[in-house]
Amino acid sequence: MLGHNRKCPECGSADIVSDFNKGTSVCASCGLVLDTQIDLGPEWRAYNSSELQERSRTGSPITPLKAEMGLRTQIGNIRKDITGRTLPFTSQTKYRRLSRIDNRTRKSEIRNLRFALKELKRIKSQLELPADVAEMGAMIYRKALKKNLIRGRSIDGMIAASLYLACRKKKLPQTLKDIASVSNISSKELGRCIRIILQKLDLKISPSDYSALVHRLGISLRVTMKARRQAVKILNIARSKGATVGKNPMSLAAASLYISTIQTGERRTQQEIATVAKITPVTIRNRFKELVKILDAESKRTGNDSLRTLLI
């Protein structure tokens, strides 16, 4: 049943939207479906396993990945009320007008969504993103569309931005560059779109998850788990000192891995790391210098020598 003043367990937003047509409550912020008041199971019985196999669903599933969510509702041109009596003329006019407005807005919206979701699916398959991320991206885009953020901007850019934000929500280590490289827009433009959505939609996006980036880089560089853990540890210290604000998370992950691989004796060159991280060695050097400073101060303060980087 519908409670009041609920909060989304995923993102804490109180912006819960109930859709009585579909019988669901959805978090307007992150797209999490909170409950379902209708029975989504089949309305028939399976008498043997082959029937279960071939008839395990009636109708298409409800999904934000389809332009009309897999369902369709529409205000028709109503002339009679539910008991069959003809409505007064003024009501008929009203419904005719509603129907027309409904049709118009619906048409442009659906057309936009068809286009957008096609692009979304293309990026999804190219980057091999999981379905739940794609669905969340679609929800974010729908929200942006409702708020009229799309008009006058490129659909491709806004879709890519929605997907990027969904990845951030789901803590997937995708960078802005990754998305931009498979989309036909530049990182610059993608950044602009992301900013627009972030500003206008009030999404609760946690700061980038360093550990996911570190592991992703670490795997590409074939370094041990030990080095990766050490890198994460370094970043946590840096963050506690406020040294990570405003820095590209990827460059921080790269620099901390550079340090940790030296400490564990599996050194990689700055160039090697820079290539995998798709940044420049100069940036690694800059972050590297800052991190070393912090780590030395920290080891002096705690007397913990394992952080020392003087051996370099």
Added chain:
DNA sequence: TAAGATAAGAGGGACAT
């Protein structure tokens, strides 16, 4: 050859006007 230093330029955020 790897890595450090330096400089110049692009782009965006914060802030004042």
Added chain:
DNA sequence: ATGTCAGTCTTATCTTA
């Protein structure tokens, strides 16, 4: 709305070990 300023990141080039 527009301009300025500090800070980030990139690219290029030269130097050092």
